[in-house]
Amino acid sequence: MxxxxxxxxxxxxxxxxxxxxxxxxxxxxxxxxxxxxxxxxxxxxxxxxxxxxxxxxxxxxxxxxxxxxxxxxxxxxxxxxxxxxxIPEEKPVAPGGLVLALDDIRDPGNLGTIIRLCDWFGISQIICSEQTVDVYNPKVVQATMGSIGRVNISYLDLESYLSQSGTAVFGTFMEGDNIYKEALPTEGIIVLGNEANGISKSIEGLVTKKISIPRFGNLQLTESLNVATATAIVLSEFKRNA
Amino acid sequence: MxxxxxxxxxxxxxxxxxxxxxxxxxxxxxxxxxxxxxxxxxxxxxxxxxxxxxxxxxxxxxxxxxxxxxxxxxxxxxxxxxxxxxIPEEKPVAPGGLVLALDDIRDPGNLGTIIRLCDWFGISQIICSEQTVDVYNPKVVQATMGSIGRVNISYLDLESYLSQSGTAVFGTFMEGDNIYKEALPTEGIIVLGNEANGISKSIEGLVTKKISIPRFGNLQLTESLNVATATAIVLSEFKRNA
CATH class of the missing domain: 3.30.1330.30 (Ribosomal protein L30/S12)
Known part of the structure; x- marks a missing residue:
């Protein structure tokens, strides 16, 4: 009752x-x-x-x-x-290894899927801009399939965090270097951007290495990848030789 | 009006x-x-x-x-x-190159995302089991972001098609060989399975090469990957050296 x-x-x-x-x-x-x-x-x-x-x-x-x-x-x-x-107290950011940074991800399903991917690929820390959808949103919780308990998620001022991080900052951009040809490190921060606008200008300035996922389709019209599928490909590339 | x-x-x-x-x-x-x-x-x-x-x-x-x-x-x-x-007349299957085969994908968002991925990676033919969600379902159409017009999608008896295909048939299984270590061809059929049950038994028997995406997380509890993110990683691996 x-x-x-x-x-x-x-x-x-x-x-x-x-x-x-x-x-x-x-x-x-x-x-x-x-x-x-x-x-x-x-x-x-x-x-x-x-x-x-x-x-x-x-x-x-x-x-x-x-x-x-x-x-x-x-x-x-x-x-x-x-x-x-x-809701537990937010734990301090645990730097080291690969860290995923989310610049204003708004769709709960996308955030949930990204958390699940981090769990799969052994990424234990996600940092989110304050505008990113709340991890305890019911739709996020459902989409994580429970992996929310195995990834530390911190909300903070992304611009200020990145500017003080002192580590390599990767970001995906159309004009970035082909991710398949790069020697990718086992430490660093990978930034993924907002669904509609990508990585914001202020964060772009803090990216030390621009990468891109090559497009194999023929037509210029091909839409960009969804941010969750782009995350899957990027994490797979960073981890495949680990 | x-x-x-x-x-x-x-x-x-x-x-x-x-x-x-x-x-x-x-x-x-x-x-x-x-x-x-x-x-x-x-x-x-x-x-x-x-x-x-x-x-x-x-x-x-x-x-x-x-x-x-x-x-x-x-x-x-x-x-x-x-x-x-x-709705146009269904075009005949165009074999050759890489073909994606979907064994009972039920979620419209997943099918839409998979079509978008195929468009990105230049896969021009998807074959679907007859139980796979209809491509003209409004939620599928929305999730494709328009790429539905650039990928040929055929519904057919998957078991009978695969048994007569005469080409390599790849399928993702937990116990498959590490996809990162395999030399992957530029021709063949890649089967992706149902969200809840994976690839069905009858189709599994027709898979000539079982592959798997390694898991890097520590805990055994880690859920399997969502089928759309698994597709992203698999297509990226097949295409990265193309």
Missing amino acids: VSKNQIKLITGLVQKKYRKQHRLFFAEGVKVIEELLHSDFELEHVFHTKPMFVNVPEHKKVSVSESELKKISALTTPNDCLAVFR | VSKNQIKLITGLVQKKYRKQHRLFFAEGVKVIEELLHSDFELEHVFHTKPMFVNVPEHKKVSVSESELKKISALTTPNDCLAVFR
């Missing part, structure tokens, strides 16, 4: 200001929730329509009907469970 | 059976529509809320209000234009 106050609280968590105020976020579906339970996230409550999560203490479990779940879910077709977790 | 019959027709086109019956599909937004106008697609009508598309003959243009556009749009936040195009 879910109370009116709980419904109000959870549905509010789709908004960043309420997530910030309550220091809570939620995730849906057994796969994502299981992964988060195996990470450092502290569970508040899990709402479930059938018996599941045998290792979760009873006082954190709330049995609900399907129609109750529908009231708290952010999905058009709700799953069979939804869990509320505490 | 959009008529009641037009509203009924266009909103029906979100369903495959009505697209098939009328041989029509639609696209939204000036960027995608412009790309389709530059391809071989035959325009039926374009509905627009402000003057645009100066090269389109007047009798194909319908000026509408924003509230009228909302009635025909499939987007939660409609753009400023929507265009209806004829």
Whole structure:
């Protein structure tokens, strides 16, 4: 049974200001929730329509009907469970190795996919400009498939961070050098830009090495790559000889 | 001004059976529509809320209000234009070079992203199992960003096609050989599998070379890659030395 106050609280968590105020976020579906339970996230409550999560203490479990779940879910077709977790304190940036920097990524699905890619390629630190979509946005959490617990994500003033980083800063640009022909290091920062505008002018000035993914299609009309697929290709190139 | 019959027709086109019956599909937004106008697609009508598309003959243009556009749009936040195009006759499969084969891709966004990737990497032929999501699904069309006009997409019995292809058939599997260490050919078929189940058993038997994208993350829990990002990495590897 879910109370009116709980419904109000959870549905509010789709908004960043309420997530910030309550220091809570939620995730849906057994796969994502299981992964988060195996990470450092502290569970508040899990709402479930059938018996599941045998290792979760009873006082954190709330049995609900399907129609109750529908009231708290952010999905058009709700799953069979939804869990509320505490938002942890942001950990300090862990430099060293390869770091991904996101310059105003706005689409939650893209950020989620990028986090999942970092997890796959063993990138443990992402730094995001303050305008980048919030990592605890429910759509981001779903798209990460739970890998959110294994990558450290920091929001900061990207321009000031990069200008003080003292390391190589890579960025993808149409006119950059062919990424397939470059000797890529195992340390450095890789900047990916906004979906519509790419890397902003102020950040471009801090990029020490411009790279590009060559286009093999014939027509000039070919659209640029989506930022998540570009990230996949760039990370694969940096890691393939590692 | 959009008529009641037009509203009924266009909103029906979100369903495959009505697209098939009328041989029509639609696209939204000036960027995608412009790309389709530059391809071989035959325009039926374009509905627009402000003057645009100066090269389109007047009798194909319908000026509408924003509230009228909302009635025909499939987007939660409609753009400023929507265009209806004829679905062309399916062209015969053009073998040779690299061909992508999709074994039951169900997510429209994934198919759209994969088409866009093929366009980028100069793959001009995609073959899809009959269960793969329809390429004229509005969400697929949007996600292709217009590159749908530059890649030939054929729906067929994948098992029977592959068994008669007489060429190398690559497929991604967890236990496959490290893709980064393989000498990859410039001809062959690359199979990508369903989002939840991967490549089906019957198709697996027809794969002549199993490959895998190595995982660099530390934890066993790391989820598999999303099929669109896996496609990005695989195509990049096949093409990087081309």
